[in-house]
Amino acid sequence: MRADLSRFEVVRPRALDEVLVRLGEGGWSVLAGGTDLMVTLGALALPPGRYVDVWRVDALRGITVTDDAITMGALTTYADVQRHPLLQVEFPMLVEAARRSGAAAIQNRGTLGGNIANASPAADSPPALLAYGAVLELHSRAGTRRLAYADFHTGYKQTLRRGDELIARVILPRRAAAAAPVAGGVRDGVVDAYRKIGTRKAQAIAKVGLAVRLELQGGVVADAAIGAASVAPVPLFARTTAAALRGRPLADAIEAAVAAFGDEVTPIDDVRSSARYRRQVAVNVLRDVLAAVSAGRTPVDSL
Amino acid sequence: MQDGFVGRSVPRREGHDKVTGATAYVDDLSLPGMWHGVTVRSPVARARLLGVELGEGVPWHEFAIVGPDDLPGPNVVKLIDTDQPLLAADEIRHCDEPVLLLAHPDRAMAERGRAAVRLRLEPLPAVTSLDDALRGDVVVWGRDNVFREYRTAKGDVDAALADPDVVVVEGVYETGAQEQMYIEPQGMIAQFDAERGVTVRGSLQCPYYVHAALVALFQLPPQQVRVIQTATGGGFGGKEEYPSVIAAHAAVLARKAGHPVKLIYDRVEDVRATTKRHPSRTHHRTAVRRDGTLVAMDIDFIIDGGAYLTLSPVVLSRGAIHSAGPYRCEHVRIRARAIATSHPPHGAFRGFGAPQSVFALERHLDVIAARLGLDPAALRRKNLLQPGEQTAVGQVVREPIALDRVLDRALALSHWHERRAAHEAFNRSTDGPLRRGIGVATFMHGAGFTGAGEVHLASVAQVQAERDGTLTVLAASTEIGQGTNTVFAQIVADAAGLPLSRVRVGQPDTAVVPDSGPTVASRTTMVVGTLLRRATASLRQTLRDAGLLPAGTGPVDPEVFTQAVARYLADHEQLRGEARYEPPPGIAWDEKAFRGDAYASYAWAAYVADVTVDLRTAEVRVDDFVAVQEVGRVVNPVLAAGQIEGGVAQAIGWALFEQVVYRDGRVANPQMTNYIIPTAVDTPPIRVEFMPPFLGDDAPSKGIGELPMDGPAPAILAAVQHATGAVPTAIPMLPEQLAQVLQEAQS
């Protein structure tokens, strides 16, 4: 450990209120599972200062189910997500994102709140949360507010969260469960498809991530929502692409949607991949997913 | 010797402690009064160093500070040449080159000091690619950026290439740098005492390399320099030459501080500053008859040595010797060059030049096979060396090899013919995104030092009998995860006729063990193991000569042995057996002509890779891998298979995942999150098989550590070619690169 730990102050309250008081004072940052923060600490890139460790705040844990929604505490881990029977049925893309995040140790420690607040465009759960229309609940001394997650990310590592606010919960509005593929193509019902193209099969950062939710009525796209990772400065809610699908017969809309997606993504070159590859693969994978749904095939998962 | 330990998979000796976390590595150790060292490095690839400024706000009087003027001896890293300084003095020649050393009692303060040092630099033009180096507009070494050139030839290559009855096939093949990524980054603890001299403990492969470097730097008698290997978390060649630099830095800091100094690299510093596999480019021009018979090979092999000469000439020489493979060919010309660039020096890495040149040749053979419409396995079979024939550098194969049997076994295990046909049928009929392919590589790997290297080393190993009747192995060969401790104990136990529990393998400590040579070149079991067998036999002979032990070489009653030793030690100070390296008879290498017996023995292999390619993402998955080899007698089958499996996995990384991104000469992805090595789920089932030794059951053991690095990359790319019809010629072949190759093949 090369970092100078004497220059870090960490408190570990149990009460949510104490967390909010500290955040209200200013100068404090949140430490949850630490799986993002520890990497920056190790690289000497974490600013020395004051941290509130929220790991022991029980009010931020737990998954509750009502008729209308599933509400997950910000400390919900990837392991918690994968174990939850109703999430498995109704929100399979989130479960798949959790399953494909890091490996066992990270899945036991990494949290949804951290994944969202860290605001990496490459993060794996945001595409699913975007496609599912998630709502965030932010708490502060000043009160509680709810935000559509689709509005949360405003620029590279920029969000609507104020410094005195804590992400307390992530709310998923319940809708119809996804249908299984039907021979001859899904004509009615909801279809989910999640894809992660990573640098390898585990412990991988996404080069392209994609979460597609389609609602079909008589072969026509009644609604579409698409989230994507690593193709824009923010987790991308692909509104234009979804609009190109909405209200049209799926089979006829595929090429227009794929073209719209190619325009909507703005990937970059970095050490992990190239803009050219990311754009090409994002487009290929979206086309593949839509074509499979249209043809009633289970899309062949990528390698 | 059927009842002995050799040939049995006895458990790895240090395995339990490693798995349970009990093993103490160098960073777990602490000495009283120990300080912490850090290295200030260059942020640029090339510059004139105008000055060093110590910034504000740091209590510099509490620090030990060492610059080039504070060294006790020459400012040189002692290797083949003396061009590399321990600390850059006027000119900086690569990124992350050491410039200044600091030590402080508090690690965090040492780090603050490092951040506060400012280097005044005047930028100079750097050379950051092979093409720039060869063009020579900017010269960074000698007159022409060439560290070393070897040429060798047999037959008449030009005439053979001009023969109207041959097809001439040309190709250029490239390989990238590769990071060893041992699990334990490098580190040392040094002590200095005006009377007792220098003691260094640390993570290293070659205690006597470090010893020689410190003797030269401190100009002390050899007895006053002591090097102790601590438990080492992997090396793969990366801890062959660079530990001498860290040991020297820690030792000069300890001398200046008057305290022991610990100098540990973290992952980022380790990846940026220490050596990696040499990138390479090979140009092949081959004359081949329509039936696939190889007639002539014209080979131009280039490696990027980085900013200093370091070990590049020997890497080059091994690469050159392996560049024509295990094939019969009458006319061969090889030109090999190690080139200087402004990259951090490239260095030893498992395979040492051979994987690069083997990749090029094997890839080229697939291009030839495709051109002639031949099955790639059939093309290889037609040209495999036979006993009594000569390698490209004129070494006559004296071993009764049967390489076609090795190839056939690999083809049978992989169901080559069936799968080839099945994949072709699948690829023709599918309208989905997946394509399948299968590819093969046949190759050899010479074990031990190249040419006269082993003779020059003149390694010595000893076995010492203790009063309690146990034997202690005294050798400088290090356990670096490959099984040295276990294999040595097996060999010595059998030679002594004692149970395994009676043999101890001591910690390599230059105050105690003789120089049995470096732990490199796949030589430990083969060369040092043989010395230990002879040393043990000699110790037994001593007891027999003294009339204390009955004649014979079989098992001995441990109690009888203990009594014999006790009686011997009643009259003598110690009881040791010793053996010194002797070259096999009739071996000769002519370094000047670059011809002759390049290696005392070769391991022979045929590897088959079966892959699926996803056309949507250009991802490649290796579905199955078959590794068949003849390596003489296998001492410990589980450990040996582990060497092969690990090597195959590391080579899959080299082929498909691992890309060292240099930006302006600096490694831009020095973390495990962005330098991607394969995980267990990225690795296929690896089916390892050892052929019965060509020389029979009592055959000597050959080196195997590096062999498995040679074959996988070309076999995998061959399979991708089979799957897609595209012809990839460079690795690493990440999906980004393959996507481009596929696109070019389409248009």
Ligand SMILES: Cc1cc2nc3c(=O)[nH]c(=O)nc-3n(C[C@H](O)[C@H](O)[C@H](O)COP(=O)(O)OP(=O)(O)OC[C@H]3O[C@@H](n4cnc5c(N)ncnc54)[C@H](O)[C@@H]3O)c2cc1C
């Ligand atoms: C080996 C490894 C593999 C990984 N693999 C993946 C992967 O495959 N996919 C992926 O998406 N990520 C991956 N990550 C990143 C990381 O695990 C996730 O982003 C994780 O969800 C972060 O959660 P955490 O609780 O550990 O966050 P922390 O590190 O504790 O915090 C991250 C950031 O969020 C802030 N924060 C945390 N909780 C809150 C809150 N409730 N309110 C406000 N701010 C908050 C913190 O202040 C900090 O800025 C990996 C990390 C590692 C080390």
